[in-house]
Every structure is written in C-alpha cells, then in structure tokens.
Amino acid sequence: MHEAPVINLGGLDIDLSIILMMVVTCTIVFVVAKLATRNLSVENPGKLQNFMEWAVEFVRNMITSTMDWKKGKPFLSLALTLILFIFVGNMLGLLFGVVTEYDDPAKAKIFGHEITSVTSFMKENQEKHPGEEVHAEVAWWKSPTADVGVTMGLALLVFLISNGLGLFKNTKNYLKHYIQPYPFFLPINIIEQLSKLLTHGVRLYANIFAGEVLISTIMGLAKASTIGAIFSIPLLMAWDGFSIFVGAIQAFVFVTLMIVYISQSIETHEEH
Template sequence: MHESPIIDLGGLHIDLSVVLMLVVTCTIVFVLALLATRNLSVDKPGKLQNFMEWAVEFVQGLISSSMDLKKGRPFLSLGMTLILFIFVANLLGLPFGVVTEYDNKESATVFGHQITSVAEAFDKAHETKPNEHVEVGVNWWKSPTADASVSMGLAGLIFVMVHFLGMTRNTKGYFKHYFQPFWFFFPINLIEQFSKLLTHGMRLFGNIFAGEVLIAQLIKLGTLNAFGAVASVVGLVVWQGFSIFVGAIQAFVFTILTFVYISQAIDTHEEH
C-alpha cells in the first residue's frame, strides 16, 4: 500500500488525497444532476432524465419501506444526495490510480508544506535499513469512502441529524424510548445509539477499503512474472466488476439505514 499525502496545517493533519477526491465526487454528482435536469421533457425525456426519475422513484421506495411517505417526503433530497454521492465515491478508486514516487523526504513537498507521511516513512525505513535505497509512493487518487474519516464523518452527520430530529419533532417519545422497556435499560439503549454510529460508518469504510487493498495486491501480482501478469489482469477485471456491485450495495445500505434511523427517531413507540 502507498502512503497518503498528509500535511500539517494549523496543527491539523490534512490528507490532501481525501480533499481532492471529495471535490471530484461533489463535482461529478453536481454535473450529473445538472445534466439530468437541464432539459426536462414530458414527451421525450433523455436517458439521464429517465435515470434520475428512476433514482427518485427508487429512493421514494426506500423511504416508504421505513416510514410513512408523507413524513418521509421532506427527506427525498437527502436520500438522493446520499445514494448518488456514496455510489460515485465508492467507484472512483476502481478505474485507475495516481501515484507519485519520492526518493528522499526533502523533495516530498506540496504547496510549500512537507508531506509528513512520506517523511515519517523515510525515517522509519532508514532506521530499519540504513544502507538501502528507499522510494516511497504517494497515492493521490482513491475512493474517498475508503478512508475511515470520510465514512465516519458521513455517519456522524447522519447521527447528529437523526437525534436532532428526534428531540425536535418527537421530544416526548424520543427521550422516553431510552428508558424502555424498563428504566434500568437506559445504559444499554445509550450504548445502542453509539453502536449504530460506529457500524453505520465502519461498514461502508471496511467494504470499500478492503476492495482497494485487494486491487493493490492484484496490481503488485502483475509485476512478478508472466503468469502473475495474466492472473493480475483477469483478477482485476473480475474484481472491478464485482466492486461496482459492492459499491452500489453499500450506497443502498447506508441510505436505507439512514431512513430507518430517522423513522425510529421521529415516530413514537406506539406508532411502531
């Protein structure tokens, strides 16, 4: 695996590849939505308009499966944003990678800041193998959801939104459910809420990160010999095809769980 391009800025560790890929993901989703809604037509809808209409109906189906559609309709734009953003983000690391190689830590700079992850890798390598020539690769192009901070950040946003909705739209029922079925279940119910946050984000991160690790190993296999090259090409074709399916499933799972959590927060116990 290659290093991430991390710099220190204002006391914060900033992963430039994550920033770059988030910008790329947002741009792709924005352009896709813009093109799909630019020339709307009732008689002769274009392919992108048909796709977007199908996506809207699909998200409405997700909402209606977890709550009353009248209550859930305001969250339609949230669902569309989530499923498109996560699906695109999951697939960005599949087509290709952008890697830069550094043979010394002095040259590993960007915007006048040293790439600290590369410097640390050189220092560690020189401690273990002081007489060997070392090169460190930096990966600039990857799926942003393959980074735990991005996946957990998305889950954290949903977590805050869900509990805010519960406290404002269903105040009595929201606080009451922490003490059900008995008051001494409060610690368990509290732990359950934080476990939802952890599993919501880590499920997405784990699946996408594992896929990119396997792709990296298949690429490395292709450098061994002729047989490894053939096996690498076949493995990459098969796995990338499967990764598209995995990326779609993970976008679906994250979105449907979001609606389930919203439904649990805004509906009273009696309504369930």
C-alpha cells in the first residue's frame, strides 16, 4: 500500500491528499452546478440542465418516499449536495493515480514541512532491514471517501442534523423515545443511535477503500511482469466498471439513510 502524505502542523497530523481531494471534489460539484444553472431555458434546455433537473427529481423522489414533501422540501438542497459530493468523490480514485517515490528521508518534504508518514515508514524499515535500500511511495490522488475521517465526518453531520431536529423541534417526545417501551431500554436506545453513526460512516469508507486497495493490487500486478501487465488490463477495466456501479450505489445508500434518519426524527417525534 502507498503511504499518505501526512505532515505535522500545529501539533496536528494533516493528510494533504485528503485536503487536495476534498478541494477537487467540491470544485467539480460547484462547477457542474454552476454550469447547469447558468443559462436556464424552458424551451431549449442544455444537457447539463437536463442532468441537474433529473438529479433534483431523483432526490425529490427519494425524499417523498420516506416523508411528506412539505416536511422534506427543506432538505432537498442538503441531499442533492451530499449525493453529488459523495458520487464525485467515489469516482475520483478510478480516474488515475498520482504517486511520488522517496529514497531519502531528508528529501521527504513539502512546503518546507517534513512528510512524517514517509520518514517514519523509512526509518522503521531501515531498522528492520539495516543496509538495504528503502523507498516509500506516496499517493496524492485518491477518493476522499476512501478515508474514514471523511466518511465519519459526513456521518457525524447527518447524526447532528437528524438528532438536532428531534431535540429542538420536539424536545419532550424526542427525549421520551429513549426510554420506550420501558425505562431500562435507555442504554439500548443510546447504543442504537451511536451504532447508526458508526455504521453510516464505516459502510461508505469500507466499500470505497476496499475498491481502491484492489485497484492498487491490480496495478502492482501490472508492474510485476509482462504477463501480469497483459492480464491486468481486462481486470482493471472490469473492476473500474464495477466500481462505478458500487460508487453510485454507496452515494445513494448514504443519502437514503440520511433521509430516513431525518424522517424518523421529524415524523416519529412529532406524532408519537
């Protein structure tokens, strides 16, 4: 596996590849949305406008399948932004890879900061294999959703929104549901809420990360020998095609669960 370009800044370990890919993903989503809505036309809509209209209608149907549209309408922009962000993020790791190699720990620097992940990796391997040449490969381009910090951050956002709606819109009934059907169910209900947070983020991360690991393995096979390179081409094409499907499904599942959690928070705590 490739190392991540981690630097220490202000006592915090910062993964530069994640920051880079988050910026790229946000930029792509913003540009697509901007171009799709730049020249709106009823009589002669462009391809991007048609795509955005389809995306809006698709997300609207997702919302109306779980709650009344009057209650769900305020969450249309959130759901649309999330599904576009996650889908684009999932796809970025399939395009290509940007990998740099380091043979000297002293040269593992960027913007004047030491790439701590590289130097620690090389030092550990030098201690284990003294006298041998050690080099580290750093991956700069990957899906941001292949990082558990990103997916758990998105899951935490959904967790705070859904539980915040229940807490502030209907405090009494929201707190009451933690002790239903009996007060001794309180620990179980709390664990249930926390498990939603955990599984929501880990599910997305695990699927995208596993896909990128397999892609790296196939690429390693291509470097191993000529025969490996020949066999890796159809394998890579097949897996990339399947990964597009998986990436789209995971974006759909993540946003669907968000809508379900919000629906449960709004309708259950208001009506029961």
